Every structure is written in structure tokens, then in C-alpha cells.
Amino acid sequence: MSTMDASLHLLDRQVIDVDGRLVGKVDDLELTEEDGALVVTGLLLGLGALLPRFGRRLGPWLNSRYAQISVSHAARRVPAVIDLDVVDRVESGVHLRVAREGLLRPRVQGIGGPVRHRLGALLDLPVRAASGQIEPGRRPRVLDVRLDHRPGESERCEVAALLVGAGRPGALLGYDRGRVGAPAPVAGLVAWLHRHSRLVDWGPGVEVDWERGEVTVTAAAETRPLRPTS
Amino acid sequence: MKRYLAVFLGILTAIGGFVDIGDLVTNAQVGARFGMSLAWVAPVGVLGICVFAEMAGRVAAVSHRAVFDLVRERLGPRMGFLNLVGSLAVTFLTFVAEIGGVALALQLVTSVHHLAWVPCVALLVWFVLWRAKFSAMEDVLGLLGLALIGFAVALWQLGPDWGDLAQQALTVDKPGPESWTTYAYFAVALFGAAMTPYEVFFFSSGGVEERWTAKDIGVMRVNVFLGFPLGGLLSLAIAGCAAVVFLPLGVSVETLGQVGLPVGLALGKIGLAVVVLGFVAATFGAACETGLSVGYSIAQYFGFQWGKYVRTREATAFHAVLVVAALLAAGVLMTSVDPVLVTEFSVVFSAIALPLTYFPILVVANDPDYLGEHVNGRVANVLGVVYLVLVVVVSVAAIPLMVLTRMGTA
Numbered sequence: 001m002s003t004m005d006a007s008l009h010l011l012d013r014q015v016i017d018v019d020g021r022l023v024g025k026v027d028d029l030e031l032t033e034e035d036g037a038l039v040v041t042g043l044l045l046g047l048g049a050l051l052p053r054f055g056r057r058l059g060p061w062l063n064s065r066y067a068q069i070s071v072s073h074a075a076r077r078v079p080a081v082i083d084l085d086v087v088d089r090v091e092s093g094v095h096l097r098v099a100r101e102g103l104l105r106p107r108v109q110g111i112g113g114p115v116r117h118r119l120g121a122l123l124d125l126p127v128r129a130a131s132g133q134i135e136p137g138r139r140p141r142v143l144d145v146r147l148d149h150r151p152g153e154s155e156r157c158e159v160a161a162l163l164v165g166a167g168r169p170g171a172l173l174g175y176d177r178g179r180v181g182a183p184a185p186v187a188g189l190v191a192w193l194h195r196h197s198r199l200v201d202w203g204p205g206v207e208v209d210w211e212r213g214e215v216t217v218t219a220a221a222e223t224r225p226l227r228p229t230s
Numbered sequence: 231m232k233r234y235l236a237v238f239l240g241i242l243t244a245i246g247g248f249v250d251i252g253d254l255v256t257n258a259q260v261g262a263r264f265g266m267s268l269a270w271v272a273p274v275g276v277l278g279i280c281v282f283a284e285m286a287g288r289v290a291a292v293s294h295r296a297v298f299d300l301v302r303e304r305l306g307p308r309m310g311f312l313n314l315v316g317s318l319a320v321t322f323l324t325f326v327a328e329i330g331g332v333a334l335a336l337q338l339v340t341s342v343h344h345l346a347w348v349p350c351v352a353l354l355v356w357f358v359l360w361r362a363k364f365s366a367m368e369d370v371l372g373l374l375g376l377a378l379i380g381f382a383v384a385l386w387q388l389g390p391d392w393g394d395l396a397q398q399a400l401t402v403d404k405p406g407p408e409s410w411t412t413y414a415y416f417a418v419a420l421f422g423a424a425m426t427p428y429e430v431f432f433f434s435s436g437g438v439e440e441r442w443t444a445k446d447i448g449v450m451r452v453n454v455f456l457g458f459p460l461g462g463l464l465s466l467a468i469a470g471c472a473a474v475v476f477l478p479l480g481v482s483v484e485t486l487g488q489v490g491l492p493v494g495l496a497l498g499k500i501g502l503a504v505v506v507l508g509f510v511a512a513t514f515g516a517a518c519e520t521g522l523s524v525g526y527s528i529a530q531y532f533g534f535q536w537g538k539y540v541r542t543r544e545a546t547a548f549h550a551v552l553v554v555a556a557l558l559a560a561g562v563l564m565t566s567v568d569p570v571l572v573t574e575f576s577v578v579f580s581a582i583a584l585p586l587t588y589f590p591i592l593v594v595a596n597d598p599d600y601l602g603e604h605v606n607g608r609v610a611n612v613l614g615v616v617y618l619v620l621v622v623v624v625s626v627a628a629i630p631l632m633v634l635t636r637m638g639t640a
Contacts (some may be wrong), residue, residue, distance in 0.1 A: 009599070010309065011306075012302045012306065012310070013303060014295065014299055014535065021532060021535055021540065021544060022529075022534060022535040023533070024532070024533040024534065025302065025532065025533030026530075027307075045533075050307055051607060053306070053307045053308070053570075054307060054308050054311070055308060060309075076602070091293075092293035092294065092295050092599070092600050093294070093295070093299075100335055119617065162263075165573045169306065172306060173593050174593070174597055175598075182596045182605070182611050183592065183596065183606070183611040183612075183614055183615045183617055184611075186592075186615075
């Protein structure tokens with residue numbers, strides 16, 4: 001089983017079509033609720049996906065200014081989506097198995113369709129935890145989301161755990177996952193800043209309140225340190 | 231045989247392409263005011279740009295990701311955007327300075343005022359970026375830039391007291407009338423001139439343009455570690471010429487004509503003609519590089535198709551950015567702002583903006599996800615961290631020094 005961290009390995013990566021031409025950046029990921037699981041179903045591209053990620057206050061403001069430039073467009077804030085099925089493999093960029101011409105279009109969704117969210121809305125959410133689960137007093141937030149499979153593999157790619165800690169998404173620079181250890185001063189500093197960060201398994205005890213923008217972790221949730229303690 | 235020729239050509243173009251308007255102006259100014267007492271900054275800056283370019287080139291060769299891809303991936307959209315704005319401002323300022331430099335060099339040849347040349351130069355730069363093949367552009371301008379070797383010949387012909395020059399370079403001292411703050415300010419300016427951020431944007435994006443793979447790392451290293459230092463020697467020769475001719479007279483360098491004057495004194499008209507050709511080639515080459523770098527950084531942040539390795543109509547947005555950049559640069563110069571002054575600002579702001587792009591590259595160069603077995607070794611990391619500290623210190627010190635010394639005029 002190959003895991004990957006959505007923010008570190010997928011967000012903001014270059015999307016490349018089957019002929020090696022550039023399509024855009026992964027501006028956000030589309031998450032769909034499927035019987036309790038949160039499944040990655042598409043890559044979102046466009047300013048409508050990028051601007052909301054500029055922060056909880058600045059993001060919506062920028063996005064509404066962007067919509068205001070042309071009010072006659074109904075779908076201006078709706079980003080384009082690339083279905084995860086057409087992703088061939090993820091390396092330093094995301095390679096597709098189709099050509100880029102006419103590829104980008106918004107998701108058409110009928111009434112009663114599945115409930116969809118954006119990864120950008122989950123990242124940076126404050127986490128309220130039952131005592132003992134996460135170091136208190138450090139304003140823990142969702143820093144990244146661990147996926148259980150890589151896009152392009154045959155199995156569906158769903159959220160396996162939340163990475164919770166102090167700071168902001170991206171602040172770990174990849175040093176926390178134990179693969180990058182150099183240069184030592186930078187690695188040491190990041191490791192020390194994130195010594196209390198933890199992985200919270202997705203499942204019972206973890207609830208996301210998308211309306212209020214808050215994640216609750218109860219005593220029933222399984223948590224473990226980011227790196228296996230040596 | 232053909233392979234060795236290609237490597238040799240690469241080194242020659244790296245030498246000829248190393249010097250730009252910032253190096254020409256700053257080195258001559260510093261030579262005239264401080265003699266060779268700031269000569270130690272050149273090797274420090276050149277080693278820095280070697281370390282930085284080698285890491286970025288390696289990442290580009292193995293993962294095909296250029297600098298601003300990495301900036302956005304590592305810093306996210308918000309920090310990445312601030313970074314883009316800062317780096318873009320400096321690169322654009324340098325672009326303006328280079329176009330102004332070409333126009334000034336043409337004024338030296340034709341005696342036609344440089345403002346008349348600005349629109350023509352901007353148009354020609356845009357035309358080259360639109361039509362010329364990437365490798366042809368690099369090779370032709372890089373080779374013509376070698377004409378600046380005239381400065382080294384001139385220094386030798388001037389017959390200076392080499393012992394005296396060496397003593398100036400090797401002892402920690404300065405000419406009497408200058409203060410240590412001004413000394414520090416010009417050290418920062420020289421450092422910024424040697425380590426201009428656009429060089430690395432251009433170098434790594436050029437690696438993607440030329441479709442480098444892991445096999446090309448060796449050749450890339452030879453170009454960097456031979457070509458850049460030899461180009462740095464040209465910078466020192468420019469400073470040396472100014473030190474020999476202007477320092478004893480107490481004359482300061484204010485124009486591009488003065489930069490070339492020592493060569494005229496030593497080698498006569500022919501020598502002067504050769505280095506003025508070098509001025510045109512070096513600044514025109516750098517104008518192309520900075521213009522492309524403006525397009526590269528915007529395209530790499532937003533992810534749209536960039537580069538000259540695809541047909542123009544496959545990268546329409548990228549070419550539109552180049553048109554706008556050339557128009558804006560010409561517009562700035564047509565306000566009759568002094569290109570030498572723009573150059574002075576651009577080298578100092580280069581020093582300020584360096585950590586923005588240096589840090590993400592240092593981090594990614596250690597990430598096996600990108601580089602596999604080609605991650606930084608111990609030497610690259612020790613040098614990488616030393617220079618990380620250095621570029622941060624220089625960046626923080628630059629603005630206070632600029633204010634205290636009133637840009638070196640106090």
C-alpha cells in the first residue's frame with residue numbers, strides 16, 4: 001500500500017498532458033463523501049479554486065472580487081475539474097493519460113448528487129480535541145491529509161488520516177515525513193517546531209463540521225505520533 | 231569529438247553570458263572608488279551563484295521542474311505569490327536596466343541619443359524572444375559576449391603595479407576618504423550583481439527548455455564550475471581597469487562610456503570597438519534572459535504552458551506576457567530615467583530578493599521525491615547552509631545600508 005500526503009505531494013503540482021504539454025497547476029482537490037469515506041475524485045484547476053486558498057479572510061474576498069470582474073458569468077467562481085480516472089501517474093508533476101485540448105470544464109452536478117468538498121476547505125481548520133489526544137494550548141490545525149493510495153493506481157484514493165499540529169499547512173516542508181533529513185539545521189528546526197504534531201486516523205471519533213469550519217477529535221479517535229519514535 | 235566541442239561551447243557561452251549590465255556598472259564604479267579592496271566579494275558571489283545554479287540545474291535535469299514550480303509547491307499559493315511579486319519586480323527592474331544598457335552601448339557607437347534606441351531595442355528583444363531558437367540565441371549572444379575579454383587584455387596592457395593591486399585585494403583596507411558603511415554598501419551591491427536571481431530562473435528553465443536529463447548533470451556542472459568563475463574573472467578585470475585608470479585621478483564612474491574608457495586608453499579604437507561590441511552582446515543577451523525569466527516565473531506559478539521548446543501558438547499566454555513585459559520596460563525607460571541608476575537599484579534589490587528563491591531550492595535539492603539518488607551531498611549542503619545564512623544577512627543589511635549611505639553617495 002502506498003500512501004501520499006495530499007498537500008505535500010499533490011497540491012500546487014504541475015499538471016502535464018499525455019503529449020508532455022502543460023495544463024495548469026493542481027489548485028485544489030475535489031473530495032466526495034462516499035459511505036463515510038472521503039474520496040479524492042478530481043483535480044480542481046483555475047482561479048476559482050486557487051483564490052479561496054489565499055486564507056480564510058483574504059481568500060473569499062479575492063474570490064468575490066474576481067467574480068465581480070464579470071458578473072454576467074454565472075459559473076465564474078466554479079473551477080474546472082479533471083477526473084481522477086484520467087490521471088496516469090504522479091511524479092514531481094501530475095501526468096494525465098489524455099490530451100489537454102478542451103479538457104477543462106466545470107463539474108455538472110444534478111440535485112441529489114453526492115456531497116462534495118474541497119481539500120483547501122479542510123486544510124488549516126482548527127482542531128478541537130478531547131483531552132490527551134493532542135497537546136493542548138497550541139491551537140492545533142489540520143496541516144495535511146494522508147491518502148491511502150496514489151492517484152493513478154487502480155484502488156480508490158481516500159483520506160486515511162489527518163495530520164494535526166501547530167503552524168500552517170506547508171510549514172513542515174516535507175521534513176516531518178522522515179524522508180528528508182538534510183540540511184541538518186533546517187531539518188532539526190522543523191522537527192523541533194513540529195514535535196507535537198500527530199496523525200489522527202480518519203474514522204470514528206473524527207468529525208468535520210464544514211459549515212462552522214472546525215474539526216472535532218473525540219477520545220474514540222486513534223492518534224499516533226508523526227514519525228515512529230526511535 | 232563532437233561531444234567535447236559541445237561542452238567547450240557550453241563553457242564559452244557561460245563565460246560570455248555571465249557579465250551583464252549590473253556587473254559592468256557595479257564593478258567599474260567599485261574599481262574607481264575602492265580600487266581592488268572589494269575584489270574578495272567577486273569570488274564569494276561567484277561561488278554562491280555556482281552553488282545555487284548547480285542545485286537548481288540538478289533539480290531541473292532530474293525532475294524537469296524549474297524554480298517557480300518549486301516555489302509554489304513548497305511555499306503554497308499565498309507565500310508563493312508574495313515571492314512571485316518580489317522576484318518578478320527585481321527581474322523586471324533588471325530587464326529594464328539591460329534594455330537601457332543596450333541602448334547606451336548603441337549610443338556609444340552611433341552618438342544617437344539612447345532614448346531613440348530604446349523602442350528599437352525593446353522591439354528587437356521581443357522579436358528574438360518570439361522567433362529565435364533557444365540554443366541559437368544563447369550561443370550567438372554568449373560567444374559575442376566573449377569580446378569583453380578585451381578588459382583583461384587592456385588591464386595587462388595598462389601595465390599596472392601587480393604587487394600593489396594584489397595588496398589592495400588581499401588586505402582588509404579601503405581608500406582613505408571612503409567610510410566603512412559605504413564599503414559595506416558596495417560589497418552588498420557587488421554581491422547582488424554576481425548573484426542575480428534571474429540567472430538561476432533562467433538557468434533552470436533553460437535546462438527544461440533544452441530537455442536535460444540526469445545524464446546531463448556532468449556537463450551542466452562543468453559549465454557552472456568553469457564558465458561562471460571564468461566569467462567572474464572578467465568582472466574583476468573590469469574593476470581592475472577602473473582601479474588603474476580612475477582611482478589615482480579620483481574620478482567616479484557615472485556612465486557606460488566611462489566603463490569602456492580604460493580599454494580605449496590601453497588598446498586604442500579597435501580595442502574600444504571590441505569591448506563595445508561586448509557591451510551590446512552581453513546586455514542584449516541578458517535582456518533576452520531577463521525577459522524570458524519574467525515569462526517563466528509567471529507561467530510557472532500559474533501553471534500555463536511556457537517555453538520556447540513548444541511552438542509559439544502552443545504557449546500563447548507565455549508569449550503574451552513577453553509582449554507586455556517588453557512594452558512596459560520600454561515605457562519605463564522612455565520616462566528618461568537614467569539606465570545606470572536603474573542598474574544601481576536592480577543590483578541592490580537582487581541582493582534583497584535572493585533568499586526568496588534560494589531557500590525553496592535548497593529544501594527541494596534534498597528531497598529524494600524529486601531527485602532520487604541525486605540529492606545534495608555533504609559538500610553541497612555545507613555550502614548551501616553557509617550561503618543561506620550569508621544571503622539572509624546580506625538581504626537584511628541591504629536596505630539599512632542603502633538608506634545610511636544614500637545609495638553610496640554619502
